[in-house]
Structures are given as structure tokens and as C-alpha cells.
Amino acid sequence: MPSREIINLQVGQAGNQVGESFWQDVLAEHGLDLTGIYQGSDPVQLQRIGVYFAEVNNGSQAKYVPRSLQLDLEAGVCERVRSGPMGALFSPETYLHGEAGAGNNWAKGFYTEGAELIDPILEVLRKQAENCDVLQGFQIIHSIGGGTGSGLGCLLLSKMREEFPDRMLATFSILPSPKVSETVVEPYNAMLSMHQLVDNGDLTVCIDNEALYDISVRALKIQSPTFPVLNGLISKVMCGVSTSLRFPGQLNGDLRKLGMNLIPFPRLHFLMPSYAPISDPKSQSFQGTSVPELVQALFDRRNLLVACDPRYGRYLTAATIFRGNISSREAEVAVQDLQRRNSNQFVEWIPDNVSVTLVSVPPVGQKQAAVALANSTSIQALFQRTHETFSAMYKRRAFLHWYTGEGMDLMEFSEAESNSQDLIAEYQQYQEARAGDEDEYSEEEQQEEAYAEEGSQ
Known part of the structure; x- marks a missing residue:
């Protein structure tokens, strides 16, 4: 059976730094060295x-x-990857960059600088896609707070949606946080990106800078975490999510199956990842990793890579992916037990809404680990946070001349704002829905059917 291929795109500075960390972990798990030569001994690694x-x-x-x-809009990041330890791993034609940079401006990434680079990118992308036997989809790694990852990333998404309408588009999107802010216009860039992600993405795994810092300080005991530490956390989750795609396992063997199990309504495709165990390397040998402990940790808000509290929402669906020598019965019983104890946190109108995937290959250096992707209505807190910081600036029309100067229309800001409000309202509506409320649904169902029809056209 041929492998169902995925093409990875890393956009902007954050996307390339996280991508580098991700590839290092993937190489180690598949027994490859930094030049791509196989050095391992386990046939499962090559399967x-x-x-x-x-x-x-x-x-x-x-x-x-x-x-x-x-991909980047300035040469520096691509040159750093090319001259770094993994420079010989990637094909030279897959490094594509502009010269001017996006200057933290979404409009530059989407309309001006990005538009100049999009044709050569699509050319290389088509070539990569033509070399695949059964292309299942794409994954984009980008940050939505800056200019390149958000602007060029969104432009790529919309072009790929036109070019490959029937392939899965998954994104690992790093969201900005007021506590870890680099630029004042982050809320504008994030809001404009969310607007595009709602309409063009199939699966968006949200990663929140605030939660990453919190985990590093609290669990890893690193008082001032550096980017390699944060990127290492993200790549652990990315490797975990892609485990069932990269190794033989039970359930969720490709992106579409993962999406089928997780996304009940097309617009609500924003997922909260969690990882377990996360602990200080010094205390690792003193901690157990029994399956019930792993499950408990996966649904603990302190292990979430998103700064929101699932206790204030309800889980629509979740996927748990266990790695290592774990029996399926043990994993399923532990998950069912957690669901039974916290039944009010899971919607009752989707039965069996937590899927269990088992892969026997553990992460390098660990005996057992687990990753969860949760579709919870509590993620609206994240959008609410962006919405509030966006509204505060947009009311005063602050900094807008940087965007209109690149040819943007103010209407786009208003559209993005109302789309975000609609999304928050939709999450709230399904949070309050109960299994017996049949009459309420007729209108919403019609709306969902209309969305679905639009998508299929």
C-alpha cells in the first residue's frame, strides 16, 4: 500500500524555526541522520x-x-536554515524567499510582497504534488502574529484551496499573546488571519505562546525559556499528532480520518493540543507514566498548549494518541473512566466522542507518551482575547495607515471582526445545546447545510 503523502510548508521566521525542530525529531524517530541517510535498525521506521x-x-x-x-519574505531565515546543520537535508529549490520582508504587516504578506513570491512558490508546490502517488494534503507551520506567517500563510491557504480543492489543509498556527508580545499590531494580524483560517482551513491546531511560556516555567522549571525550548514543545506535539500517519497504528491513519473524527461542523475546526508527560528532566525518573495518569494529564488544562480552561466549556470531540507499549483495553478503559467522571464536560449529543489511537513507537528518549487534540467550546476564550485587543485599537483606527498604504480596504477589518464574533457565538451555541433541544436546531441545521453546500461547490 503506497504511503499517503503530506507536503509541509514552513512560513516566516517562527514557521521555519519550529519546522527545523520538527524535522530534527522526525529524523530521530525514523532513524535518519541530518543528511537524510538511514542509520536505524528497526524495519518499522521505514514502513x-x-x-x-x-x-x-x-x-x-x-x-x-x-x-x-x-518560505520567507526576507533572505535571512532561509539562509540560516541552509547554512545550519540541516542545510544538506532539503532540496535547494525548496528554499524560496523575497528580499524586502513583511515588517510585521499582514497586508505586505498578503497583497504586495507576498503576491510577488506566490507564483514561484506554487510552481515548486505543483512539482512536489506531481511527484506524489496519493497526496493526502498539506500542513502549514506559521505564526499569525507577524507579517509573513500570517499574510503570506493566508495567501498560500487561499491559493491552495483553489488549486487543490479536495486535499486536506492542516495548519499549526502559533497565536500571539499580550504577555509575550513582540509588536503592537499583532491583534490586527491575528484577526485578519483568523478570518482566512475559518474559511480556508480544514484543521487548525492552535498553539498559544502564553501557554508555552507557562508550561516551560511551571513544568520544565526554566525561568526564562528560549525559543529552542518553546519550539521543542511544539515539535513534540506535532510529532505526536503525525505519529498515526507516520507509523502503522490503530485508527486515524490519515489526515482526513483525523478530521472526520474531530470536526462536527466545518467552521469549528480549531483544535487544542495537549501533551503528556511534560516534566523537568531531573524529576523524570521519579514519576510514573501509567495510562490513567497519562489520560488525566492530557485533559488537565496545565498540559494544554492553549491558554484557556476547558472547565468553562464542553468537549465536542477529542482524539487521544498513545505512543509506546500500551494495551488498547487499558487506554480505552482509562478514557471511558475519565469521560464518566466528567460527563458534564462532554456534549451528550455526540456519543463516543473521544477516539483512541495506539502506536507502538514511543518518542526518542521516552518509554510512553500521549498527545490529545480536543475540539472544545472553551477555545472561544482565545478568540475573545484577540477580539478585545483588536477592538481596542480598531475603535481609534490606530496604525491602520500601514495596512491601507498597501492597498487594503477598511471593510476587510470589519468583515474579519464580524466573522470572529460569529465564530464565538457558534461555539457558545453548541456549548449550551442539549440532547433534547430538537426544535432549536431546525434553523441552525439549515445554516450548516448551507455552509456544507457552499463548501462542496
Whole structure:
């Protein structure tokens, strides 16, 4: 059976830094060195390696080249990756960059600088797609607070939606936080990006800077965490999410199945990731990782990579992915037990809404680990936070000349704001819905059907 391929795109400075960390972990799990030559001894490592890698035979040894594009609007980041330890891993034609940079401006990334670079990017993307046997979709790693990751990332999403309408578009989107802010216009960039992600993404895994800092300080005991530490946390989650795609396992063998199990309504595709165990390396040997403990940790807000509290919402769906030598019965019983004890936190009108995936390959250096992706209505707190900081500036029309100067219309800001309000209202509506409220649904169902029809057209 051929591997169902995924093409990875890392956009902007944050996207490339996280991407570098992700590829280091993936190489280690598949037994490859930094040039893509196989050094491992376990046949499972090569069984589905084709999901992320293309095999190239030059001479006697097979080399595995990641199916990945490194994109930025200035040369610095791409040059750093190219001259770094992994420079020889990626194909030279997959480094694409502009010269001017986006200057933290969404409009530059989407309309001016990004638009100049989009044709060469699509050309390389088509070439990568044509070399695939059964392309299942794309994953984009980007930050939505800056200019390149948000602007160019959203432009790419909309173009890919036109070009590959039937493929899955998954994004790992790093959301800005007022506590960890680099620029004052982050709320504008984030709001405009959310507007595009709602309409063009199929699966958005939200990663929140605030939660990453919190985990690093509280669990890893690192008082002033650096970017490599934060990126390492993100890549752990990314590797966990993609485990069932990269190794033989039970359930969720590709992106579409993952989406099918997690997304009940097309617009509500924003997922909260969590990882377990997260602990200080010094105290690792003193902690147990029994399956019930892993499950408990996955649904603990302190292990969430999003700064919101699931106790104030309800879980629509969740997917748990266990790694290591874990029996399926043990995992399923632990998940059912947690659901039974916290039944008021799970919507009762979706039965069996927590799926369990088992993969026998643990992360490098660990015996057992688990990742969860949760679709919870409490994520509206995240959108509410962005909405409040956005509204405070937009009321005064502050900094807007930077955006209108690039040819943007003010209407786009208003549209993005109302789309965000609609999304928050939709989450709230399904949070309050109860299994017996049949009459209320007729109108909403019609609305959902209309969305679905629009999507299929």
C-alpha cells in the first residue's frame, strides 16, 4: 500500500524555526541522520517513511528528502536554515524567499510582497504534488502574529484551496499573546488571519505562546525559556499528532480520518493540543507514566498548549494518541473512566466522542507518551482575547495607515471582526445545546447545510 503523502510548508521566521525542530525529531524517530541517510535498525521506521519523505537513490545509498518548502519574505531565515546543520537535508529549490520582508504587516504578506513570491512558490508546490502517488494534503507551520506567517500563510491557504480543492489543509498556527508580545499590531494580524483560517482551513491546531511560556516555567522549571525550548514543545506535539500517519497504528491513519473524527461542523475546526508527560528532566525518573495518569494529564488544562480552561466549556470531540507499549483495553478503559467522571464536560449529543489511537513507537528518549487534540467550546476564550485587543485599537483606527498604504480596504477589518464574533457565538451555541433541544436546531441545521453546500461547490 503506497504511503499517503503530506507536503509541509514552513512560513516566516517562527514557521521555519519550529519546522527545523520538527524535522530534527522526525529524523530521530525514523532513524535518519541530518543528511537524510538511514542509520536505524528497526524495519518499522521505514514502513511508512514516504508520508513525509521522498526516496532518492544516488549511487549505492538511498537518501530520504523531506517533502517540505522553506518560505520567507526576507533572505535571512532561509539562509540560516541552509547554512545550519540541516542545510544538506532539503532540496535547494525548496528554499524560496523575497528580499524586502513583511515588517510585521499582514497586508505586505498578503497583497504586495507576498503576491510577488506566490507564483514561484506554487510552481515548486505543483512539482512536489506531481511527484506524489496519493497526496493526502498539506500542513502549514506559521505564526499569525507577524507579517509573513500570517499574510503570506493566508495567501498560500487561499491559493491552495483553489488549486487543490479536495486535499486536506492542516495548519499549526502559533497565536500571539499580550504577555509575550513582540509588536503592537499583532491583534490586527491575528484577526485578519483568523478570518482566512475559518474559511480556508480544514484543521487548525492552535498553539498559544502564553501557554508555552507557562508550561516551560511551571513544568520544565526554566525561568526564562528560549525559543529552542518553546519550539521543542511544539515539535513534540506535532510529532505526536503525525505519529498515526507516520507509523502503522490503530485508527486515524490519515489526515482526513483525523478530521472526520474531530470536526462536527466545518467552521469549528480549531483544535487544542495537549501533551503528556511534560516534566523537568531531573524529576523524570521519579514519576510514573501509567495510562490513567497519562489520560488525566492530557485533559488537565496545565498540559494544554492553549491558554484557556476547558472547565468553562464542553468537549465536542477529542482524539487521544498513545505512543509506546500500551494495551488498547487499558487506554480505552482509562478514557471511558475519565469521560464518566466528567460527563458534564462532554456534549451528550455526540456519543463516543473521544477516539483512541495506539502506536507502538514511543518518542526518542521516552518509554510512553500521549498527545490529545480536543475540539472544545472553551477555545472561544482565545478568540475573545484577540477580539478585545483588536477592538481596542480598531475603535481609534490606530496604525491602520500601514495596512491601507498597501492597498487594503477598511471593510476587510470589519468583515474579519464580524466573522470572529460569529465564530464565538457558534461555539457558545453548541456549548449550551442539549440532547433534547430538537426544535432549536431546525434553523441552525439549515445554516450548516448551507455552509456544507457552499463548501462542496
